[in-house]
Amino acid sequence: MMAEIQHPLPNASWETRGYWEGAGRGEIVLQRCRSCGTVQHKPRGVCATCLSGDIEHFVASGRGTVYTFTVTNQNMAKGFAEACPYVMAYVTLEEGPRVLTNIVGCDPDTVIIGMKVTADFATQERDDGEAFAVPRFTPV
Amino acid sequence: MSIAGRFAIAGVYEHPSRFSPDKSEFQIMAECAKGALDDAGLQLSDVDGLFAASMTMGAMGIIDLAEYLNLKPDYLDGTNIGGSSFVAHVIHASAAINAGLCEVALVLYGSTAASSSMAIGTGGRGGAGPAESFISPYGMTTVGSYALYAQLHMNRYGTTSEQLAEIAVAARHHASMNPNAKMRQPITVDDVMSSRVISTPLHLLDCCIISDGGGAVIVTSLERARDLAKKPVIVLGAGEAAVHQEIGSPDLLTIAAKQSGAKAFGRAGLTPAEMDFAMLYDSFTITVLATLENLGFCQPGEGGDFVSGGRIKLGGALPLNLDGGGLSSNHPGMRGIFLVIEATKQLRGEGDVRQVQGARLACVHGTGGTIGDKHSGATLILGVE
Numbered sequence: 001m002m003a004e005i006q007h008p009l010p011n012a013s014w015e016t017r018g019y020w021e022g023a024g025r026g027e028i029v030l031q032r033c034r035s036c037g038t039v040q041h042k043p044r045g046v047c048a049t050c051l052s053g054d055i056e057h058f059v060a061s062g063r064g065t066v067y068t069f070t071v072t073n074q075n076m077a078k079g080f081a082e083a084c085p086y087v088m089a090y091v092t093l094e095e096g097p098r099v100l101t102n103i104v105g106c107d108p109d110t111v112i113i114g115m116k117v118t119a120d121f122a123t124q125e126r127d128d129g130e131a132f133a134v135p136r137f138t139p140v
Numbered sequence: 141m142s143i144a145g146r147f148a149i150a151g152v153y154e155h156p157s158r159f160s161p162d163k164s165e166f167q168i169m170a171e172c173a174k175g176a177l178d179d180a181g182l183q184l185s186d187v188d189g190l191f192a193a194s195m196t197m198g199a200m201g202i203i204d205l206a207e208y209l210n211l212k213p214d215y216l217d218g219t220n221i222g223g224s225s226f227v228a229h230v231i232h233a234s235a236a237i238n239a240g241l242c243e244v245a246l247v248l249y250g251s252t253a254a255s256s257s258m259a260i261g262t263g264g265r266g267g268a269g270p271a272e273s274f275i276s277p278y279g280m281t282t283v284g285s286y287a288l289y290a291q292l293h294m295n296r297y298g299t300t301s302e303q304l305a306e307i308a309v310a311a312r313h314h315a316s317m318n319p320n321a322k323m324r325q326p327i328t329v330d331d332v333m334s335s336r337v338i339s340t341p342l343h344l345l346d347c348c349i350i351s352d353g354g355g356a357v358i359v360t361s362l363e364r365a366r367d368l369a370k371k372p373v374i375v376l377g378a379g380e381a382a383v384h385q386e387i388g389s390p391d392l393l394t395i396a397a398k399q400s401g402a403k404a405f406g407r408a409g410l411t412p413a414e415m416d417f418a419m420l421y422d423s424f425t426i427t428v429l430a431t432l433e434n435l436g437f438c439q440p441g442e443g444g445d446f447v448s449g450g451r452i453k454l455g456g457a458l459p460l461n462l463d464g465g466g467l468s469s470n471h472p473g474m475r476g477i478f479l480v481i482e483a484t485k486q487l488r489g490e491g492d493v494r495q496v497q498g499a500r501l502a503c504v505h506g507t508g509g510t511i512g513d514k515h516s517g518a519t520l521i522l523g524v525e
């Protein structure tokens with residue numbers, strides 16, 4: 001068994017804070033424009049469809065489908081080199097947006113496009129007082 | 141007024157070295173500038189427009205370069221949209237000359253990617269900032285980004301690793317005829333297939349090499365180019381585009397080439413079928429296949445068949461990357477400038493043993509960034525009188 005991925009610590013701006021705080025609570029948090037209704041990701045301070053600043057956050061289902069993936073055998077970066085082979089993937093969320101992520105909790109060779117997955121959160125030790133976590137996905 | 145047909149490439153030079161531990165980026169650029177100026181029959185003092193980007197030039201790097209060359213140009217463009225930058229610089233130079241802002245544009249690239257040991261393909265991508273934090277926790281690599289694309293293409297269309305390997309085999313075949321190419325020993329589909337898998341489904345030999353290198357291109361008006369040393373290579377059409385992950389779920393298989401290529405061919409009044417050869421950025425084999433489909437050389441999903449059966453080799457229906465490309469000749473971090481240089485040499489009939497006989501029209505497409513995430517595309521249609 002390879003080592004677990006040591007995910008680099010995410011950092012938030014005021015625009016992206018809702019997403020990472022949500023992850024810290026074990027939730028996938030997305031944005032919806034109150035003006036035109038568009039659900040958007042990555043988070044922004046404005047709606048990228050109508051430029052309204054009237055944005056709300058909501059808790060998404062955390063369920064999605066593997067859009068595409070790759071089993072990474074070589075990544076020289078610390079935290080990943082030790083974890084190869086690991087699965088990097090795009091997951092399309094039920095609410096529409098697509099997120100880059102890792103598929104964990106299964107043999108990399110069993111991951112396929114179209115696989116149903118659900119969010120799984122890696123909490124991290126941080127010394128900056130933030131309670132963020134990194135969303136990954138695992139087979140349903 | 142369109143820039144189509146009124147501006148030309150008057151001088152080119154590719155640095156012959158693939159490993160230059162004793163040189164700086166700017167020294168390589170300066171050596172290339174001399175080569176291209178000599179090629180055109182111009183002097184450094186004729187240059188009034190300076191265009192460049194590199195792996196390490198920062199926000200005001202273009203001024204540092206002007207200082208190094210002791211140039212005081214009337215027009216500066218340090219646009220960096222990744223490896224396609226230099227294809228874009230040719231477009232921007234044509235526009236600047238068209239606007240009367242400069243007359244002789246010098247486009248430069250230099251890199252010590254190999255001798256300074258940059259881990260371009262399999263180093264971790266993404267920094268620690270808020271925007272990068274949606275990427276960096278997940279172990280994205282450059283290879284990995286293209287692998288995400290390749291996996292989806294294979295799943296949707298049944299494209300095979302053997303078909304991708306054909307692209308690497310053709311590149312090496314062309315490199316075997318290029319005395320400056322870094323990798324010249326011919327390879328087979330089996331060689332590619334048996335090389336180790338870096339990031340599924342991409343093998344080591346699906347990936348570009350890493351070298352040092354540099355190049356220079358001189359752009360001026362067609363009128364002025366006609367009075368210079370070499371046959372002008374005319375900018376017939378041009379287009380640029382950027383593709384990113386948008387806010388929803390765009391089709392990953394649609395890359396920037398779709399938009400930039402449609403503009404370029406439309407402005408030239410030409411079609412892909414009319415091209416005698418093409419120079420397509422080959423960071424990875426899948427990049428070429430994606431670009432062929434998105435430029436309209438074939439339909440989506442047909443790229444695997446298109447690259448098979450010798451069609452993309454010298455003598456085939458659409459020879460690609462006659463210098464050996466980034467897969468075999470050189471890939472010093474960014475390689476858009478070499479696409480323009482080889483296309484120019486071929487269109488002048490200077491291709492030597494790898495010359496595409498009777499070549500009069502070429503498509504050049506640069507991709508910058510990664511097609512599995514966000515990237516730029518710049519397309520040029522070039523021709524001779």
Ligand SMILES: [Zn+2]
Nearest residue numbers: 033036047050
């Ligand atoms: Zn809106």
